[in-house]
């Protein structure tokens with residue numbers, strides 16, 4: 001692990017310890033008078049800062065347990081092998097390498113903060129070659145801190161979900177779903193199961209009718225219709241997909257014409273919709289649900305994918321607990337119009353971990369990242385002012401989110417789009433929109449390498465079909 005420390009506040013003595021007690025020194029950051037800017041996370045928000053920041057003006061340290069940027073809009077397509085995992089993972093070392101020598105990366109999780117000393121506690125889990133369960137800990141200082149740790153899935157405390165459900169938030173989740181789908185297909189093909197057991201096993205239930213749940217259901221339909229149909233036609237006919245949503249409609253953030261269009265496409269594709277239905281409990285083989293009229297029902301299932309919402313990550317709660325009077329939202333870190341964490345000096349937050357009037361979206365996080373990088377560049381440029389970061393008010397215009405619209409793939413080579421046009425928005429859906437969605441993804445991917453890899457994956461899928469092989 002790279003050894004890191006801060007430059008300016010280097011009066012803080014820092015140390016590295018491991019859980020078995022060994023202590024090692026930390027190589028100091030260059031004492032060049034530059035401010036140390038620590039970025040927590042390698043997600044949409046922080047990687048956008050990295051790309052737009054004038055890295056010459058700061059000592060930048062990136063801290064994240066995930067050593068790559070993940071292009072989440074294509075995550076559902078990785079679950080069924082339409083897109084390969086590595087194609088949408090951009091190594092952080094590539095991004096850092098392109099930005100120059102003043103940026104360091106540390107693969108670790110930030111677990112605590114001392115706001116008085118301006119220090120962070122970083123932990124790195126289990127070195128495979130070390131004693132089992134060994135955790136290495138280090139402390140680093142910061143002058144300015146940007147928290148972009150994102151959010152995690154939310155089970156809302158529903159019994160059984162954590163134990164029996166699968167999630168779709170990180171690449172590890174997509175790989176697990178792919179593995180379980182492959183296992184399900186092979187188990188069902190073995191030929192020793194009763195009809196009732198086969199029907200249960202081949203029933204995939206998706207909980208959550210937001211874009212992630214809808215896109216996963218669409219991708220799964222494509223796998224069944226285009227590939228399973230050829231590999232195991234008998235099984236593909238038995239395969240069922242059900243989407244469960246507590247609200248009366250799916251896709252609440254989309255125009256109702258697109259909602260109805262998606263519902264029609266789902267009906268044609270055989271995806272069953274159970275709207276106005278809340279999941280109350282999950283057991284190994286059944287889902288217990290309640291309708292709006294309070295009637296309870298049970299549904300046998302083979303695989304459950306839970307994409308019903310998000311909640312704040314542990315570090316956001318740790319930071320909140322340092323200023324409990326001001327940070328009163330359990331959803332995450334309350335920020336002001338300049339993305340400053342309320343009640344905390346020199347700490348900024350963006351993306352899904354920040355609570356503001358904006359929705360938890362990649363486009364919000366990346367616009368915030370761009371705005372913050374620009375603000376930092378401008379503030380650091382002003383050498384005349386001794387403390388430029390405390391003089392942002394009035395100097396820089398507050399952050400304002402401008403929506404670029406919403407897109408979702410719904411399966412069967414169809415997508416929906418809601419695009420802003422002057423003071424209104426246009427809504428389109430169908431095969432042409434699917435081409436537009438694909439072009440948008442290729443354009444938005446973080447590098448030429450990723451765009452080429454994804455385009456190649458799609459071409460291979462069109463020529464040879466999907467690959468479901470998993471180790």
Ligand SMILES: Cc1cc2nc3c(=O)[nH]c(=O)nc-3n(C[C@H](O)[C@H](O)[C@H](O)COP(=O)(O)OP(=O)(O)OC[C@H]3O[C@@H](n4cnc5c(N)ncnc54)[C@H](O)[C@@H]3O)c2cc1C
Nearest residue numbers: 041042043044045066072073110149150351352361362363
């Ligand atoms: C399947 C899926 C599809 C999506 N599709 C879209 C879409 O089409 N359009 C759209 O606008 N949005 C989409 N989103 C939402 C979008 O991905 C999120 O809004 C976005 O990722 C938020 O960015 P972020 O920078 O806040 O956090 P993230 O991108 O989640 O990154 C968080 C980073 O913080 C790191 N981290 C976590 N804890 C710590 C810690 N303690 N210390 C240091 N680092 C830490 C993580 O490892 C990660 O690198 C989708 C989300 C999912 C799950």
